[in-house]
Amino acid sequence: MxxxxxxxxxxxxxxxxxxxxxxxxxxxxxxxVDALPDRPMVVEQQxxxxxxxxxxxxxxxxxxxxxWLGGTLSDGPPCADPYxxxxxxxxxxxxxxxxxxxxxxxxxxxxxxxxxxxxxxLPRDLEPGRYEYGFMVDxxxxxxxxxxxxxxxxxxxKINSVLIWxxxxxxxx
Amino acid sequence: xxxxxxxxxxxxxxxxxxxxxxxxxxTPQDVYTCFRTLNVSDLQFxxxxxxxxxxxxxITPQTALTLCQRLAQxxxxxxxxxxxxxxxxxxxxxxxxxxxxxxxxxEGLAKGVALEAINDELVQxxxxxxxxxALFASKGIRISLTIRFGxxxxxxxxxxxxxxxxxxxxxxxxxxxxGQKLEDAAAIKATVxxxxxxxxxxxATLVSFIDQVVSAAEWAQLAQNxxxxxxx
Numbered sequence: 372m373x374x375x376x377x378x379x380x381x382x383x384x385x386x387x388x389x390x391x392x393x394x395x396x397x398x399x400x401x402x403x404v405d406a407l408p409d410r411p412m413v414v415e416q417q418x419x420x421x422x423x424x425x426x427x428x429x430x431x432x433x434x435x436x437x438x439w440l441g442g443t444l445s446d447g448p449p450c451a452d453p454y455x456x457x458x459x460x461x462x463x464x465x466x467x468x469x470x471x472x473x474x475x476x477x478x479x480x481x482x483x484x485x486x487x488x489x490x491x492x493l494p495r496d497l498e499p500g501r502y503e504y505g506f507m508v509d510x511x512x513x514x515x516x517x518x519x520x521x522x523x524x525x526x527x528x529k530i531n532s533v534l535i536w537x538x539x540x541x542x543x544x
Numbered sequence: 545x546x547x548x549x550x551x552x553x554x555x556x557x558x559x560x561x562x563x564x565x566x567x568x569x570x571t572p573q574d575v576y577t578c579f580r581t582l583n584v585s586d587l588q589f590x591x592x593x594x595x596x597x598x599x600x601x602x603i604t605p606q607t608a609l610t611l612c613q614r615l616a617q618x619x620x621x622x623x624x625x626x627x628x629x630x631x632x633x634x635x636x637x638x639x640x641x642x643x644x645x646x647x648x649x650x651e652g653l654a655k656g657v658a659l660e661a662i663n664d665e666l667v668q669x670x671x672x673x674x675x676x677x678a679l680f681a682s683k684g685i686r687i688s689l690t691i692r693f694g695x696x697x698x699x700x701x702x703x704x705x706x707x708x709x710x711x712x713x714x715x716x717x718x719x720x721x722x723g724q725k726l727e728d729a730a731a732i733k734a735t736v737x738x739x740x741x742x743x744x745x746x747x748a749t750l751v752s753f754i755d756q757v758v759s760a761a762e763w764a765q766l767a768q769n770x771x772x773x774x775x776x
Binding site: 471474475523529 | 653
């Protein structure tokens with residue numbers, strides 16, 4: 372038998388078998404799918420809370436960073452505010468406000484900032500009047516406020532600054 | 545029933561709050577207890593003097609206790625600590641305002657000034673207060689006086705008179721200690737008037753009245769007296 376005859380024989384045989392099983396082959400893929408048991412569709416979900424946590428953390432960090440950046444880039448303490456007393460003393464380890472405003476108790480001041488400025492905010496409900504005060508630097512060193520409008524000589528030969536409240540326009544506090 | 549229970553609870557809460565506030569208030573007894581802890585030699589004098597001060601409302605128990613407690617923290621000998629309380633006690637008996645004296649004592653203690661110096665300071669300033677009070681009295685400026693100044697009428701209170709005495713004395717002390725000219729009577733008077741004007745407890749009518757009835761020469765004389773005391 373020649374090769375082409377053999378090939379023809381095989382094709383015919385396959386065709387006969389295919390015809391015999393035609394009903395089984397038709398729509399086979401649909402039947403397979405239909406035969407599968409019903410299952411809920413499972414979608415792979417990413418957990419939500421880590422994302423929210425990450426967003427919240429980022430927001431907090433941005434907020435705090437803004438504060439830090441603002442503080443770093445700003446011009447320092449609000450010394451132009453009449454409710455704030457300031458003293459430039461870069462080498463001090465501590466500075467306190469002492470005076471009639473504090474019943475002569477030491478009230479620690481904030482600072483120093485990068486320019487060596489110490490500051491403290493006065494109470495918003497400060498009564499009008501004259502208040503003698505000064506700054507106690509490093510626990511024992513009495514320093515007057517060079518920005519004060521008035522000064523008085525006190526009994527221990529040191530100078531008290533005088534805060535006149537409310538300040539006139541254009542006055543330093 | 546529920547409303548009744550809530551009402552009882554609210555009343556209980558308010559009563560407890562009021563009691564708590566009351567117990568936090570400093571009493572004269574607290575002050576005298578502090579005096580005792582200082583082991584002062586003449587406790588009865590201090591009690592009598594400060595009791596009068598409390599009754600006259602020239603000093604509060606809170607202020608007196610603060611002063612006593614600060615003195616208790618001082619390492620100075622007891623007689624010196626008692627001396628501070630005594631000068632202020634004498635001022636209270638003489639019906640002088642003591643705000644400036646207490647203030648100066650607290651200032652000295654805060655700065656670590658020697659108690660001898662604080663006592664000297666208080667004695668000098670007490671004398672100035674006495675002179676200002678006498679000057680005012682000679683002009684009829686005293687408690688319950690009704691001032692008719694222009695169209696304004698004002699009945700003077702203890703607070704107004706005491707504050708005026710204090711501010712005038714403070715002005716004289718500051719003027720002299722600042723090394724300013726004693727012969728410049730106008731400047732002395734202007735300084736006193738400025739101090740009086742800057743204290744909101746002194747009515748403007750009283751400030752104007754003082755300006756009218758007390759001459760520059762009279763203020764200059766008191767300033768000279770301050771200077772004389774400081775030289776001693």
